[in-house]
Amino acid sequence: xxxxxxIRLLVPICNARFIAAAVASIFFxxxxxxxxxxxxxxxxxxxxxxxIIVSATLDAPAEYIRQVLTDYRNIYRLSSSIVETEVIETCxxxxxxxxxxxxxxxxxxxxEVEKVETVRALDxxxxxxxxxxxxxxxxxxxxxxxITAMDYGSELEYAATxxxxxxxxxxxxVPAIRSSLKAEFITTVARIEKIASINAERDWSEExxxxxxDVKKTDLPCNKN
Amino acid sequence: MKLYPLQPMLLVIMLTSCAAxxxxxxxxxxxxxxxxxxxxxxxxDGSGYRAIGLELDSYDGVIKGTIYGPIIIAGDSRRxxxxxxxxxxxGRRECMPGQSQQGLSDKKIGLFSDWVxxxxxxx
Numbered sequence: 001x002x003x004x005x006x007i008r009l010l011v012p013i014c015n016a017r018f019i020a021a022a023v024a025s026i027f028f029x030x031x032x033x034x035x036x037x038x039x040x041x042x043x044x045x046x047x048x049x050x051x052i053i054v055s056a057t058l059d060a061p062a063e064y065i066r067q068v069l070t071d072y073r074n075i076y077r078l079s080s081s082i083v084e085t086e087v088i089e090t091c092x093x094x095x096x097x098x099x100x101x102x103x104x105x106x107x108x109x110x111x112e113v114e115k116v117e118t119v120r121a122l123d124x125x126x127x128x129x130x131x132x133x134x135x136x137x138x139x140x141x142x143x144x145x146x147i148t149a150m151d152y153g154s155e156l157e158y159a160a161t162x163x164x165x166x167x168x169x170x171x172x173x174v175p176a177i178r179s180s181l182k183a184e185f186i187t188t189v190a191r192i193e194k195i196a197s198i199n200a201e202r203d204w205s206e207e208x209x210x211x212x213x214d215v216k217k218t219d220l221p222c223n224k225n
Numbered sequence: 226m227k228l229y230p231l232q233p234m235l236l237v238i239m240l241t242s243c244a245a246x247x248x249x250x251x252x253x254x255x256x257x258x259x260x261x262x263x264x265x266x267x268x269x270d271g272s273g274y275r276a277i278g279l280e281l282d283s284y285d286g287v288i289k290g291t292i293y294g295p296i297i298i299a300g301d302s303r304r305x306x307x308x309x310x311x312x313x314x315x316g317r318r319e320c321m322p323g324q325s326q327q328g329l330s331d332k333k334i335g336l337f338s339d340w341v342x343x344x345x346x347x348x
Binding site: 077080087191194195198 | 293309
């Protein structure tokens, strides 16, 4: 990544993809049938830190939802804003690093933003994704996915904080990002449900373990503690 | 309203820089799909078809995409899964064509990108 990381303007570029993304962010609705029930979807911002809370009841078994969320090789299926993905090997067996480049849009202004997250399953069974700031355009970020099996379907809760390092114009940028993030996560929830329910229906279990993933050696030293 | 003389010139430069050679599905895209993709992505026995339901032996199949959803966003190759996979932007294992096939040349990758950016037309 080039240029100063502290202040970067959201730069519009003359390209169909940016126009399409901008239009999509305004008008997009999931083009497939969905059965999920959205319980909560909130995005707030305070001092440059975005907080995202999404909760939904999905018509899909919990184990298949977990499988979709941990299928890091195919994580691009969850959002059309993801334009690059890569699974990075670490020396720890209990966690995976995933690099993604996403198209972040605030109104008609779009730019590609890179982040690397360390993903691991907590003892509770929840999934945690923590941003690695040194390799990301975010100062910090932590997300928790909680999946609860119910009598019919599952409950999926997502709670995250996200602190972008790139500059966002405060007056128009922040509300636009808030709106864009909210729409993005609602769409992602719908896609998770769709993929999980399709896989459950055909009893599909894709190989997604780290050992089988496309891995790239990282230069990060092992933490012995 | 104040007019800035450079603005029309910049607009022309931006628009012309977005122009590209017109790519034909029949002449440029279908032959590549046929030679490097259809072996796996055809029903009923192709491994790529069995895995994700993707048929690449017809325009309709390309546009329909997989059982999970479309692989093309017309006009936007950067966000299209088809382009992501042939360009290797989703990791080496997901790079297409997979298995015994060689990767696409830069020229062919460019054709796919231009075709999608031009609207993924059946031309």
